[in-house]
Amino acid sequence: MNATTTSGGRRSSSHDPFAEFPTEQARTTRTRRARPRRSFGSVLVGVIGEVLITAGVFLALFLVWQLWWTDVVAGREQQQVAEELGFTRVEGPVGPERYDDPPVLDEPDDLTTFGSLLVPRWGEDYNQVITQGVGHDVLDVLGLGHYPGTAMPGGVGNFAVAGHRVTYGRPLNRVEELRVGDPLIVRTDEVWYVFTVTDTQVVLPPQIEVIAPVPNEPDAEPTQRFMTLTTCHPMFSARERFIVHSELDHWMYVEDGIPAALDRGE
Secondary structure, three states: OOEEEOOOOOEEEOOOOOOOOOOHHHHHHHHHHHOOOOOHHHHHHHHHHHHHHHHHHHHHHHHHHHHHHHHHHHHHHHHHHHHHHOOOOOOOOEOOOEOOOOOOOOOOOOOOEEEEEEOHHHOOOOOEEEEEOOOHHHHOOOOEEEOOOOOOOOOOEEEEEEOOOOOOOOOOOOHHHOOOOOEEEEEOOOEEEEEEEEEEEEEOOOOHHHHOOOOOOOOOOOOOEEEEEEEEEOOOOOOEEEEEEEEEEEEEEHHHOEOHHHOOOO
16 A cells, blocks of 8 residues: 655645455455364264265155056056956946856866956946965955965855055955945956955965865855955054955856946946
């Protein structure tokens, strides 16, 4: 800064209006000095936070896949199989009910789709294929699976069927809505089997007597025709099993018409 002496002996200066502002170098220096050094603890907290955020994203993606995408994929596969086998066509007049001994299919090979389940209480569009076996290759892809070694539809004993309650098409999602007296209808290529719900129960996984030839009486000799549905309980848990028991009420040939419970009154 330049200084001069006035006539009165006072000193004056040539004021530089930019002198008050720090230079770029000064600003940089001050800025650098203003940054506090992060402690190890704060760095660790930041890393943990980033890991948790990343884990949350992956968890969200997994839930989307598990709860939604598996339904989409399995639903497409099940619908395609039903259409190929002709099980989606439910039309015609109401047929005559029969109460004599029905025809019984031979037990098929694993992964063979042999029928479908229709449940009027779950809506007129519910029509879920039934395939031999209860492994992941059946339940995670084709929906409902028949327990090997249990009776076939119409046979004396217990026709036992398993299915998911959530994910993979969730064929038994609404199982708790069933009431005593509700019809459960099984269709094969040639025959309708109409069962009537008799009771429901919740059991632990080891209680396999629910699918015995006489449900809950493993030592009894069967004389009736039963059907049992099994699925996980409660929702989103495999802690227990929800069980639906039913008995055959009547049967009819597919070519003779449809069960009265499927008549839409059109």
